[in-house]
Amino acid sequence: xxENTLLKQSAFAQAVYQGLTAKPKKLPSRFIYDAxxxxxxxxxxxxxxxYLTECERQILKEHADGICAYFSEGKQPxxxxxxxxxxxxxxxxxxxxxxxxxxxxxYMPVDISASALSGLQNxxxxxxPGLQIQPWEGTYFEMLQRIDEFSDARxxxxxxxxxxxxxxxxxxxxxLQGLSEAMTFGDYLFIGFDQKKHPQKILDAYNDPGGVxxxxxKNILVRxxxxxxxxxxxxxxxxxxxxxxxxxxxxxFLVATExxxxxxxxxxxxxxxxxxxxxxxxxxxxxxxxxxxxxxxGAGLEVVASxxxxxxxxxxxxxxxxxxx
Numbered sequence: 280x281x282e283n284t285l286l287k288q289s290a291f292a293q294a295v296y297q298g299l300t301a302k303p304k305k306l307p308s309r310f311i312y313d314a315x316x317x318x319x320x321x322x323x324x325x326x327x328x329x330y331l332t333e334c335e336r337q338i339l340k341e342h343a344d345g346i347c348a349y350f351s352e353g354k355q356p357x358x359x360x361x362x363x364x365x366x367x368x369x370x371x372x373x374x375x376x377x378x379x380x381x382x383x384x385x386y387m388p389v390d391i392s393a394s395a396l397s398g399l400q401n402x403x404x405x406x407x408p409g410l411q412i413q414p415w416e417g418t419y420f421e422m423l424q425r426i427d428e429f430s431d432a433r434x435x436x437x438x439x440x441x442x443x444x445x446x447x448x449x450x451x452x453x454x455l456q457g458l459s460e461a462m463t464f465g466d467y468l469f470i471g472f473d474q475k476k477h478p479q480k481i482l483d484a485y486n487d488p489g490g491v492x493x494x495x496x497k498n499i500l501v502r503x504x505x506x507x508x509x510x511x512x513x514x515x516x517x518x519x520x521x522x523x524x525x526x527x528x529x530x531x532f533l534v535a536t537e538x539x540x541x542x543x544x545x546x547x548x549x550x551x552x553x554x555x556x557x558x559x560x561x562x563x564x565x566x567x568x569x570x571x572x573x574x575x576x577g578a579g580l581e582v583v584a585s586x587x588x589x590x591x592x593x594x595x596x597x598x599x600x601x602x603x604x
Contacts, residue, residue, distance in 0.1 A: 295543065304556070308531075312395070317395050323495060328484050335588075336369050349583070351384070355433060356385075357432050361386070361388045362436065363442045366395060384432075385411040389416075435467045438468070439471045452574055452578055472596060475527050475566065485520040486520045492520075497516060509543040510541060510543075516533040522565075527570070584596075
């Protein structure tokens, strides 16, 4: 496949071609999500081992008044921009609180999944009929390029679900820097960070005994087969999770269990696997206060407040841009 032809393909096509020809092989986790991937992730969030969702939900429930007081301070209108909105069930807690205090705001959920945005919009219209909602389909990075267009009101940017953990530290710092540069005086940034904890607790969260997480991880192969005429056999790949407590990096892999040759017709690509060859599909970084402060400082941000669940498994941090000088 020529470079010129590649450039004409979708972002998913480019990621598949580049990721499967790289050494080691790697596919971005955001492309796991389609209608089936969304449904599988909804199942994951309900698993007892997957503590992240419930911990963040608990934080938002217990601290909604304090959080929303920051968001709506001065009773000034604002745009509530949520990156990676998903199904919005946790965000609903904040939306209800803001609505009850009659805050003047517009909700702008951003997600790469059209099906997730459609479901979110339909559900919220039934629950909060007076809510102003303007969905945006696309990646975080596409939204970053457009976020400064919202100059009619100040911004509160939400990034829940520990989504920043999908990035290596240098990439996360650059991402935060981009957000910081799009922020002005009075804007806030509210982000969830999964905290470092017992390594087994983390490993269990990404490797449930029922195999839901494995099916979710393998869904990227199912998408490649369907959308690019691939012939991956997902059953010939093992879902494998690792966690390094020193770096705080949890990684998911698909591991070939036998030699194979895979053809991806639409991309004119043949991929060879030896037994135990890997494809990295996910990164979920874990943090502590020191690392969060380091990331924020390097991005021109400062921590205004933080909110934790009782076990301190998870924290949400509120940031604002550092004053000039």
